[in-house]
Amino acid sequence: MNQLSPIGGQLLITDFLFRARDMFGRKEIIEYTEGVETHRYDYATYADRVIRLAGALVELGVRPGDRVATLAWNHHRHLELYMAIPLAGAVLHTVNLRLEPDEIAYIVDHADDTMIFADASLLPLLDVTRSRRPQMKVVVTDEPEYADAVAGYEQLIAESTLLAEIPPRTENDLAALCYTSGTTGAPKGVGYTHRALYLHTFAACLADGHAISERDRVCHVVPMFHANAWGIPFAALMSGAEQVLPGPHPTPPQIATIVAAESVTYTGMVPTVAVDLLDHAVASGTDFSSLRALVLGGSTPSVRLIADLEDKLGVRVFQGWGMTEISPMATFSRPPAAADDDPALRHDHVRKQGRLLPGLHWKLVDAEGSEVPQDGKSQGEVLMRGPWVATTYYNESHPDKFVDGWLRTGDIGIIDEQGYLEIVDRAKDLIKSGGEWISSVALEQALLQNSAVADAAVIAVKHPRWQERPVAFVVFHQGERLSSQAVLDELAERVPKWWLPEQIVATDVLPRTSVGKVDKKTLRTSASEQADLWDPTNATIAAVPHGGVSS
Amino acid sequence: MNQLSPIGGQLLITDFLFRARDMFGRKEIIEYTEGVETHRYDYATYADRVIRLAGALVELGVRPGDRVATLAWNHHRHLELYMAIPLAGAVLHTVNLRLEPDEIAYIVDHADDTMIFADASLLPLLDVTRSRRPQMKVVVTDEPEYADAVAGYEQLIAESTLLAEIPPRTENDLAALCYTSGTTGAPKGVGYTHRALYLHTFAACLADGHAISERDRVCHVVPMFHANAWGIPFAALMSGAEQVLPGPHPTPPQIATIVAAESVTYTGMVPTVAVDLLDHAVASGTDFSSLRALVLGGSTPSVRLIADLEDKLGVRVFQGWGMTEISPMATFSRPPAAADDDPALRHDHVRKQGRLLPGLHWKLVDAEGSEVPQDGKSQGEVLMRGPWVATTYYNESHPDKFVDGWLRTGDIGIIDEQGYLEIVDRAKDLIKSGGEWISSVALEQALLQNSAVADAAVIAVKHPRWQERPVAFVVFHQGERLSSQAVLDELAERVPKWWLPEQIVATDVLPRTSVGKVDKKTLRTSASEQADLWDPTNATIAAVPHGGVSS
Numbered sequence A, B: 001m002n003q004l005s006p007i008g009g010q011l012l013i014t015d016f017l018f019r020a021r022d023m024f025g026r027k028e029i030i031e032y033t034e035g036v037e038t039h040r041y042d043y044a045t046y047a048d049r050v051i052r053l054a055g056a057l058v059e060l061g062v063r064p065g066d067r068v069a070t071l072a073w074n075h076h077r078h079l080e081l082y083m084a085i086p087l088a089g090a091v092l093h094t095v096n097l098r099l100e101p102d103e104i105a106y107i108v109d110h111a112d113d114t115m116i117f118a119d120a121s122l123l124p125l126l127d128v129t130r131s132r133r134p135q136m137k138v139v140v141t142d143e144p145e146y147a148d149a150v151a152g153y154e155q156l157i158a159e160s161t162l163l164a165e166i167p168p169r170t171e172n173d174l175a176a177l178c179y180t181s182g183t184t185g186a187p188k189g190v191g192y193t194h195r196a197l198y199l200h201t202f203a204a205c206l207a208d209g210h211a212i213s214e215r216d217r218v219c220h221v222v223p224m225f226h227a228n229a230w231g232i233p234f235a236a237l238m239s240g241a242e243q244v245l246p247g248p249h250p251t252p253p254q255i256a257t258i259v260a261a262e263s264v265t266y267t268g269m270v271p272t273v274a275v276d277l278l279d280h281a282v283a284s285g286t287d288f289s290s291l292r293a294l295v296l297g298g299s300t301p302s303v304r305l306i307a308d309l310e311d312k313l314g315v316r317v318f319q320g321w322g323m324t325e326i327s328p329m330a331t332f333s334r335p336p337a338a339a340d341d342d343p344a345l346r347h348d349h350v351r352k353q354g355r356l357l358p359g360l361h362w363k364l365v366d367a368e369g370s371e372v373p374q375d376g377k378s379q380g381e382v383l384m385r386g387p388w389v390a391t392t393y394y395n396e397s398h399p400d401k402f403v404d405g406w407l408r409t410g411d412i413g414i415i416d417e418q419g420y421l422e423i424v425d426r427a428k429d430l431i432k433s434g435g436e437w438i439s440s441v442a443l444e445q446a447l448l449q450n451s452a453v454a455d456a457a458v459i460a461v462k463h464p465r466w467q468e469r470p471v472a473f474v475v476f477h478q479g480e481r482l483s484s485q486a487v488l489d490e491l492a493e494r495v496p497k498w499w500l501p502e503q504i505v506a507t508d509v510l511p512r513t514s515v516g517k518v519d520k521k522t523l524r525t526s527a528s529e530q531a532d533l534w535d536p537t538n539a540t541i542a543a544v545p546h547g548g549v550s551s
Helices: A015-023 A043-059 A076-087 A101-111 A120-132 A153-159 A194-204 A227-239 A252-261 A271-284 A303-313 A343-350 A440-448 A484-492 A520-529 B015-023 B043-059 B076-087 B101-111 B120-132 B153-159 B194-204 B227-239 B252-261 B271-284 B303-313 B343-350 B440-448 B484-491 B520-529
Strands: A028-033 A036-042 A067-071 A091-094 A115-118 A137-140 A174-179 A189-193 A217-219 A242-245 A266-269 A293-296 A317-322 A329-332 A354-356 A361-365 A380-385 A406-415 A420-426 A431-433 A436-438 A453-463 A467-476 A503-506 B028-033 B036-042 B067-071 B091-094 B115-118 B137-140 B174-179 B189-193 B217-219 B242-245 B266-269 B293-296 B317-322 B329-332 B354-356 B361-365 B380-385 B406-415 B420-426 B431-433 B436-438 B453-463 B467-476 B503-506
Touching: A015 A043, A015 A076, A015 A227, A015 B354, A028 A043, A028 A076, A036 A043, A043 A076, A043 A153, A067 A076, A067 A101, A067 A120, A076 A091, A076 A115, A076 A227, A076 A242, A101 A120, A101 A174, A101 A189, A115 A120, A120 A137, A137 A153, A174 A194, A174 A227, A189 A194, A194 A227, A194 A329, A194 B194, A217 A227, A217 A252, A227 A242, A227 A266, A227 A317, A252 A266, A252 A271, A266 A271, A271 A293, A271 A303, A293 A303, A303 A317, A303 A343, A303 A440, A317 A343, A317 A354, A354 B015, A361 A406, A420 A440, A431 A453, A436 A440, A440 A453, A440 A467, A440 A484, A453 A520, A484 A503, B015 B043, B015 B076, B015 B227, B028 B043, B028 B076, B036 B043, B043 B076, B043 B153, B067 B076, B067 B101, B067 B120, B076 B091, B076 B227, B076 B242, B101 B120, B101 B174, B101 B189, B115 B120, B120 B137, B137 B153, B174 B194, B174 B227, B189 B194, B194 B227, B194 B329, B217 B227, B217 B252, B227 B242, B227 B266, B227 B317, B252 B266, B252 B271, B266 B271, B271 B293, B271 B303, B293 B303, B303 B317, B303 B343, B303 B440, B317 B343, B317 B354, B361 B406, B420 B440, B431 B453, B436 B440, B440 B453, B440 B467, B440 B484, B453 B520, B484 B503
Parallel strands: A028 A242, A067 A091, A067 A115, A091 A174, A115 A137, A217 A242, A217 A266, A266 A293, A293 A317, A467 A503, B028 B242, B067 B091, B067 B115, B091 B174, B115 B137, B217 B242, B217 B266, B266 B293, B293 B317, B467 B503
Antiparallel strands: A028 A036, A174 A189, A317 A329, A329 A354, A354 A420, A361 A380, A380 A406, A406 A420, A431 A436, A431 A467, A453 A467, B028 B036, B174 B189, B317 B329, B329 B354, B354 B420, B361 B380, B380 B406, B406 B420, B431 B436, B431 B467, B453 B467
């Protein structure tokens, strides 16, 4: 075993590697592929391989500050790269494998990656990149003899001379880099310093945060190619939690199998995955009793999803809210002690995005940038700052996104007097109707309360009189298609009349972005292309009651 | 209410004040005096008073970096000073009220305190100090009209103009200062930066640390005048835990009353207090069911005390190990998940000092400074480094205590392969007998297994042949006095024969230092003064079997 020691004095995420080795050496990392166990080893072995791999990187010419990319699913070698690249003094750049080859080429060029580790199955995504960057070194994670690669992954580890000493870094050096999914404009890079990720890790392990501990067996359903897999791999290393990796494109049945087989205690996922997991688990009767926490993030889950997961699977559900620019976690929706004996009060807190994690600061501002009160009523855009909040994009100035040290999140929220945030909308998804705001998220939540509705998305469409009006796209449960009027009638019981969408569009599935969010850009394009869907000259539309509007 | 906001960007402990105000405004701080409730208010009120008090300090001329002292018991005003002094940009210097007036004068002079907040009952302790430092401002915490004071405490708050802005500080500025109890040589100051205390607070709130959370009601039995009350006041503010202050010199019956009346969930104390609390609680049948954690620290508790607290009171016991130089916490003895269903394994971990808190590093070194393995067998002095470990004393060089960035703790320990530390002795309390070490702590623990023995302390006394030999001081339970031979016979079943003390000295009580540790210096003096107690020319002593010694 390599007895390399941490540097000390600075907040470096690679310290967690040594901690895992020295205190949790026999704890396990388990990998599945297509629902079958394909790898299992302990932290001592993991640490030894990581140190050897870091040595190999240095031998291959990686220098402190270089960007080294990964294009990989959630597997044990990706977890090794999470530590080996920063240990070599370089910057771990996780590339989103759901992007198009052109977008990947743009990102790799912008980051100026000197080297990339890619799964063999994903190499076609790199064709454009490699033609543009012939000098970039490529290592294939899972095929020893790939023609164009500098070496096989296992060969690198086997032939590495031990890292004699850790390349010097400070806590303010970058450890990782991730590009936003770019729903507007070109993708933008967010650099994470060691300090940012270190403090983020502490926050993830707080008793009032995700509370990752030595008792946990975490399953990484959240992709490791995006936003540090919510930072949970670092939290697991620090605390000695065991880690289960579900491999390439895990299906809900595979996730259910893994949770039951490996007694997983903690996992997190986007709501759409949770919907399918719930359906499968209920149908199959999967045992979820080991799971102490299922955390939903990435977009707002419906109240019904939360209740169904808790009632039908018997697991505790929490929400986390964050974004790439916040490393990514900003809040956690742990209900207060007062809700322990009051299920309704508990649900009322879990449906919100949660309390601010210690270490961070926030404020709400109106359209003019003036602060609005945190009174449980006033809405404003959430502005954030703190040690793991970005203050700039990577090699790109973006002054409208960063104001006096604050990040403009683009999310519109309400913060109550106990510090619970409720996101009511994305700033760009608000529907500005007759001088008032209609929340597309609130409308979607209200639509989802209709038992026939499986999924819903609301967008704004331009309107000659009211400026904007809502249009709803609705996916019905199989065999439960309702008329537009029936949907509107039910909806009218729950929202002000002037919020009612101009049109209810039934669709089989909602388009989604590479990270699983509803792709409203595509919906807007689709709406504007379908003349019969939206005709502002149509008299029935202009006649929609608008009594509540103050214009 | 004052809407002053935190600075942001830096790790400042005063951020926790704003967090408590904005998210936990209705949570309570409760104060008892002599077992009776004397004060109760919420965090919103607390924060408002703290901000006013900080304003008053600035008006009184306190400047960034100034040391402002406290000489006070655990009460609500002391808790206000914990935040107000750092918020004013100054350094909170807690003075140990168990010291002699001369020692206090030395410490206040050395720290160059410009101002002191003292309880009226403790003012006589300041006579020497005040005669030497007539320019030092004095505020009495609890008597409005004290003759010599600059103003009454409540008057300061009432008349304060609001702090217009927070005096600027960085995370590397000192927030607090505490002097070691000085069992050897003059007291030495340990300065705590904002960064150190901030990270220490995060560590205290980790799920695998003390796990202080919003669900907690903590009781500060540990004196606030020493080592930041283990940092728990900061942890409570950050997490929104409610705080109960037991007032001046709380007795075990008073502590028991408070725990039951206030549904305290967490408290910590030194083992001697826990012994008396246990006796009282068992005799009185106090309800301790609210208590989720009783943490012992400051010295090593006996295995019997841990078992009795768990079995007779039904509370979970943990150990923390640390020292003034480590802010003070370094470890926490949470048993691993594997011990959940195995009480014996659980106790075997709780009797150890515990796992290193994340953020810190340690190593074991032998007498020559060479590293020894962490294998569960090898002993060495524990060296520490990390963001909340001192690297120097306050305004005083002490090169033998700090080596290459490491703190020499003076504690001899064993670290096992799961990272659990067991302290076997203070370096200076080891008995060097015939070239081998005898652990005074292990001998004390073995003596305490005798059901007639209530307390025990072992010291080394010089010996012409074996260099040093152990002598034991023993306190018997009432009515259970045994002969020396009976004690030795029982002890011989548990320790190697050559460990057996030369003498068993029965005594009514063990002398203790100002922070509750056994005062071995006094015992050594007492031993050397009593010729009949120890006569190295005595033939029976020289004949003590020494078979196990390798000399």
